[in-house]
Amino acid sequence: MTDIVQYDVCIIGGGLVGCSAALHLTRAGQSVVLVERDSVGAHASGVNFGGVRRHGRNALELPLSLRSLDIWRNMAALVGNDCEFMPCGHLKVARNEAEMSVLEQWRGFGAQHGIDVELHNGAKLRQRFPWLSAQIYGASFCPGDGHANPRLAAPAFALRARAEGAVIIEGDGADVIEDAQGGFEVTLMSGKRLRASVLVNAAGAWGRTIAARYGDDAPVNAVAPQMFVSEPVPYFIDAVLGMVCGGLYLRQIPRGNVIFGGGRGTLSPDQRSSWPSDRVFAETVGLAGEIIPQLRNLAIIRSWTGVEGNCDDGLPVVGSSPRRQGLYHAFGFSGHGFQMAPAVGAVLSELITRGATPTDISALSPQRFADAKSGLVMAESEI
Amino acid sequence: MTDGDMTSADTPRIAIIGAGPAGIRAAETLVEAGLRVTLIDEAALPGGQIYRQPPPTLRRPAKALYGFEAGKAEALHSSFARLRSAIDYRPETLVWGARDNRLLLSSRAGNTEIAFDKLILATGAMDRIAPVAGWTQPGVYSLGGAQVVLKHQACLIGKRPIFAGTGPLLYLIAWQYLRAGSRPAAVLDTGSFAGQLRALPRLARQPRTLLKGLYFTAALRAKGIPVLYSALPARIDARDDNLVLTYTRNGRSHEIAGDAVALGSGLKPETQLAEILGCAFDFHSPSRSYLPRCDRMGRSSLATTYIAGDTGGIRGADAAEAGGALAALAVLEDLGRSVPEVRKRQLLTHMRRAEIFRSGLELAFAYPAPAIAGLADDTVLCRCENVTIGDLRAAIPQWNITEMNRLKAITRCGMGRCQGRVCGSAAMEVLASETHAPIESVGRLRGQIPLKPVVGSNFETKAAS
Numbered sequence: 001m002t003d004i005v006q007y008d009v010c011i012i013g014g015g016l017v018g019c020s021a022a023l024h025l026t027r028a029g030q031s032v033v034l035v036e037r038d039s040v041g042a043h044a045s046g047v048n049f050g051g052v053r054r055h056g057r058n059a060l061e062l063p064l065s066l067r068s069l070d071i072w073r074n075m076a077a078l079v080g081n082d083c084e085f086m087p088c089g090h091l092k093v094a095r096n097e098a099e100m101s102v103l104e105q106w107r108g109f110g111a112q113h114g115i116d117v118e119l120h121n122g123a124k125l126r127q128r129f130p131w132l133s134a135q136i137y138g139a140s141f142c143p144g145d146g147h148a149n150p151r152l153a154a155p156a157f158a159l160r161a162r163a164e165g166a167v168i169i170e171g172d173g174a175d176v177i178e179d180a181q182g183g184f185e186v187t188l189m190s191g192k193r194l195r196a197s198v199l200v201n202a203a204g205a206w207g208r209t210i211a212a213r214y215g216d217d218a219p220v221n222a223v224a225p226q227m228f229v230s231e232p233v234p235y236f237i238d239a240v241l242g243m244v245c246g247g248l249y250l251r252q253i254p255r256g257n258v259i260f261g262g263g264r265g266t267l268s269p270d271q272r273s274s275w276p277s278d279r280v281f282a283e284t285v286g287l288a289g290e291i292i293p294q295l296r297n298l299a300i301i302r303s304w305t306g307v308e309g310n311c312d313d314g315l316p317v318v319g320s321s322p323r324r325q326g327l328y329h330a331f332g333f334s335g336h337g338f339q340m341a342p343a344v345g346a347v348l349s350e351l352i353t354r355g356a357t358p359t360d361i362s363a364l365s366p367q368r369f370a371d372a373k374s375g376l377v378m379a380e381s382e383i
Numbered sequence: 384m385t386d387g388d389m390t391s392a393d394t395p396r397i398a399i400i401g402a403g404p405a406g407i408r409a410a411e412t413l414v415e416a417g418l419r420v421t422l423i424d425e426a427a428l429p430g431g432q433i434y435r436q437p438p439p440t441l442r443r444p445a446k447a448l449y450g451f452e453a454g455k456a457e458a459l460h461s462s463f464a465r466l467r468s469a470i471d472y473r474p475e476t477l478v479w480g481a482r483d484n485r486l487l488l489s490s491r492a493g494n495t496e497i498a499f500d501k502l503i504l505a506t507g508a509m510d511r512i513a514p515v516a517g518w519t520q521p522g523v524y525s526l527g528g529a530q531v532v533l534k535h536q537a538c539l540i541g542k543r544p545i546f547a548g549t550g551p552l553l554y555l556i557a558w559q560y561l562r563a564g565s566r567p568a569a570v571l572d573t574g575s576f577a578g579q580l581r582a583l584p585r586l587a588r589q590p591r592t593l594l595k596g597l598y599f600t601a602a603l604r605a606k607g608i609p610v611l612y613s614a615l616p617a618r619i620d621a622r623d624d625n626l627v628l629t630y631t632r633n634g635r636s637h638e639i640a641g642d643a644v645a646l647g648s649g650l651k652p653e654t655q656l657a658e659i660l661g662c663a664f665d666f667h668s669p670s671r672s673y674l675p676r677c678d679r680m681g682r683s684s685l686a687t688t689y690i691a692g693d694t695g696g697i698r699g700a701d702a703a704e705a706g707g708a709l710a711a712l713a714v715l716e717d718l719g720r721s722v723p724e725v726r727k728r729q730l731l732t733h734m735r736r737a738e739i740f741r742s743g744l745e746l747a748f749a750y751p752a753p754a755i756a757g758l759a760d761d762t763v764l765c766r767c768e769n770v771t772i773g774d775l776r777a778a779i780p781q782w783n784i785t786e787m788n789r790l791k792a793i794t795r796c797g798m799g800r801c802q803g804r805v806c807g808s809a810a811m812e813v814l815a816s817e818t819h820a821p822i823e824s825v826g827r828l829r830g831q832i833p834l835k836p837v838v839g840s841n842f843e844t845k846a847a848s
Contacts, residue, residue: 039789046792151793159782231800232799255768266482275482276831276832278480278485278487278496278832281480281842282494285839285842286839286842288839289840295839296839296840297838297839298839299836299837299838299839300833300836300838300839301800301833301836302802302832302833303832304831
C-alpha cells in the first residue's frame with residue numbers, strides 16, 4: 001500500500017484555471033497538488049483561439065473579466081513570461097442593423113463597468129479598418145483588449161507554481177474521489193493516493209462528472225471549437241476580430257500568421273478527444289475570406305480542435321459547492337474562459353483562504369442550477 | 384457533392400494515392416482483377432518521384448532521364464498508358480484530409496471529396512534532412528530537389544555543386560549531375576567506409592543495385608571528383624560567388640567551395656495520411672523513426688487501409704513495384720476474391736530480399752544523429768518558423784519538455800508550412816539528446832489537416848452553397 005500524501009488543496013485539472021489557482025493558492029500559503037491526466041494546457045486551455053477580451057461579454061462575467069485584464073497586463077511580472085499578450089484592441093462586427101443594435105446595447109453594459117467602446121460605420125469604419133469587407137454594416141471597437149498565446153499560458157503558470165512549491169502531477173488523472181476525514185481522498189490512475197481538505201474541480205469539459213458526484217449538476221456538455229492558422233503574411237490585421245453572430249473570430253500575430261476559429265469539430269464517442277470537421281473547414285475558411293477579402297487566397301496550413309465544456313446558459317460554473325463543504329467548482333467556461341482564467345485562479349484562492357472575494361461572481365455560482373433561475377443577458381459563442 | 388457514391392455495394396470503391404511505382408502496380412493488379420480504381424496524384428504526370436516525367440516541352444530520351452533505370456521507367460509509364468482508360472485518374476490533386484472512409488481532395492477545379500471502401504497509400508517518401516548552419520540560404524538544395532530540377536526541368540543547381548549527406552541517392556545524383564555536364568566539387572558522405580563494408584553482405588541481396596552504387600562511386604572518382612566518407616558538414620557560408628562548406632573529418636576541419644550545395648540524409652516516408660486516418664505506428668529503430676504498422680502484404684491496422692512502397696519504410700523503387708502489387712492482392716483477398724498464389728509467393732520473396740537490402744542500407748547510410756546533437760546553437764532547425772537548435776536547447780530545460788508536441792507548442796518548431804515534415808527528424812534527435820532519453824520516448828509530431836497548405840478561395844463555392 002502506498003503512502004497517502006496530505007495537502008491543503010487538491011486541484012483536478014491542469015488547464016489555465018487550475019494552473020492559475022495552483023499559483024495563487026501556493027502564494028497564499030497553501031500546500032497545493034494539481035492533478036492533470038494529460039499535460040498542463042493540453043486541452044482547451046492550450047489550443048483555444050487566444051482571445052483576451054472583455055468586449056461583448058455577458059455583463060455577469062465582466063467583474064471577473066476586468067480583474068483578469070489587470071493580470072494579463074502584468075503577466076510577465078506574475079509568471080515570468082508575457083505569454084505574448086498584445087493589447088491591440090478588439091473589433092466586433094455587425095452585418096446588419098439588428099446586429100448593430102446589439103453592439104449599441106452592449107456599449108451601455110460596458111459603460112457601467114468603465115469600458116469605453118467606439119462604434120463605427122460607413123466611411124469612418126473603412127478608414128479605421130481598411131481591411132474589412134465593404135459588406136460589413138458597422139462595428140464596435142474596444143481598446144485595451146487583445147490576444148495572447150494560449151500554448152504558453154497554462155505551462156507558464158504551472159512552471160511558476162511548481163517553482164514556488166506547488167506539486168504538479170502530469171500524465172496521471174484522478175480516478176476515484178472519496179470523502180475522507182472531512183476532506184477528500186483522491187486515487188490517481190497510477191494508484192497513487194492523495195488527501196486534501198479542499199478540492200478544486202477545474203476539470204473543464206469533464207468537470208460536470210466531478211460536480212455531479214456531489215449533487216451539483218450543471219448543464220455543461222463537451223463541444224469541440226475548431227481553429228485554423230494560415231501561412232504568414234505581412235502584418236495588417238491590427239485588431240482582434242469577432243462577429244456579433246459568433247461565426248468567426250480572428251487575429252493576426254506580428255510574425256504574420258492569421259489565426260482564426262469558427263464552428264465546431266467532431267468529438268470522439270468518449271469525449272476525450274476531437275478532430276476538425278472538413279465541412280466546418282470549408283465554411284469557416286470561406287467566411288474568413290468574405291469578412292476580410294485579402295484572406296481569400298491565403299494558404300491554410302493547419303486546423304485543430306480542443307474539447308471544451310459548454311454550459312447551457314453560456315456562463316461558467318465558478319464558486320463553492322452549495323452541498324459539499326470544501327469543494328469548489330471552476331469549469332464550463334463555454335468557449336470564452338481563456339481571458340478570465342487567470343482571475344478565476346485568484347478568486348478561488350481568496351474564496352478558499354479567506355472565505356470571500358471582492359470580485360462579484362455571484363451570477364456564476366453553481367447554486368444557480370439548484371435555484372433553476374439564470375440571468376442571461378446575451379448569448380455568445382466567441383472565445 | 385460527393386463523387387464515387389454511384390457504385391453499388393458489390394463493386395467496391397478503391398482509391399490509390401500516389402502514381403509512382405507502388406501506386407501504378409497496385410492499380411494495374413486491381414484492374415487485371417476486373418476492379419475499377421481511382422488513382423490520385425499530386426503531380427501532373429505519372430511516375431512518382433523516381434520515374435518523374437518532364438513536361439512535354441522538356442521531353443528527353445528515357446536513357447538521358449533515368450540512366451540505368453530507363454527500362455523500368457519506360458515499362459512503368461507504358462503500363463500506366465495501358466491502364467489510363469480503365470481507371471479514374473486524378474492528376475494534380477492533393478489529398479488534404481481524410482476521415483473514416485472519405486478523402487478530401489483539392490485541385491485547381493476546387494475542392495471535392497470521394498468515398499472509398501479500400502484505400503492504398505502509396506504516398507512515397509521525401510528527403511530526410513540533417514540541418515547544418517547555413518542550410519537555409521540561397522544555393523542550398525535538398526538532394527531530392529536537386530534531382531527534380533534536373534529530371535523535371537532539365538536544369539542544374541550549379542556547375543560545381545557539393546553533394547553532402549548520406550544514402551544511395553547521394554552517389555546517384557552526383558553521377559547524374561556529372562553526366563549532365565556539371566562537375567561536382569565533392570561528394571561528402573557522413574557515413575563511414577567501415578559501415579558500408581559491414582553492410583555489404585546485406586546489400587549483396589540486390590547485387591544489381593549494389594553494383595550500380597559501386598559504379599557511380601568509381602565513375603566519380605575516375606573524373607577526379609573527391610568522394611569522402613565520415614565527412615560531417617558543420618556549416619555553409621556564402622563567400623564571394625561561392626558557397627563554402629566546412630566539414631570535419633577524423634577530428635580535423637576542412638573547407639570545400641562550390642557554387643551550390645545539395646543536402647540529404649536518406650529519405651523519410653510520407654506518412655501523414657496514415658496518421659490522420661488513425662493507423663497504428665511503431666517505432667523502427669534502424670531508421671530512428673515511427674512507421675505505420677503493416678503486415679508483409681501491406682495491411683495497416685485499419686481494415687480499410689493498405690500501405691505500399693516507401694510509405695511503409697524506405698525500400699526503393701523495385702520493392703515499391705512489388706509492394707504495390709502485393710497491397711492490391713491483399714485488397715483482393717480481403718474482398719473475398721481469388722488471387723494468383725504463385726505471383727503472390729514471388730512478390731513476397733522479392734519483398735523479403737528487399738527487406739534485407741533495406742537493413743543493409745540503414746547500416747551503411749545511417750541518419751547522422753550524433754552530428755545533429757553536436758550542431759552549433761545558431762543552426763536553424765525549423766526553417767518555416769525560423770527556430771534554431773539553440774532555441775530548442777533553451778526551451779527544453781526551461782519548460783521541462785519531454786515530448787515532441789509540447790516542444791512544438793512552446794517553440795513553434797514544426798508549426799509552419801511543412802508541419803514538421805522537414806525538421807521533424809532532427810527535432811526528435813535534439814529533444815532526445817537534450818533530455819538524455821531514448822529517441823522513441825520523445826514521441827512524434829501529430830499529423831493535422833490540411834496535410835499540405837490549401838488555399839482559402841478553393842472553399843468558396845462550397846461555403847456559399
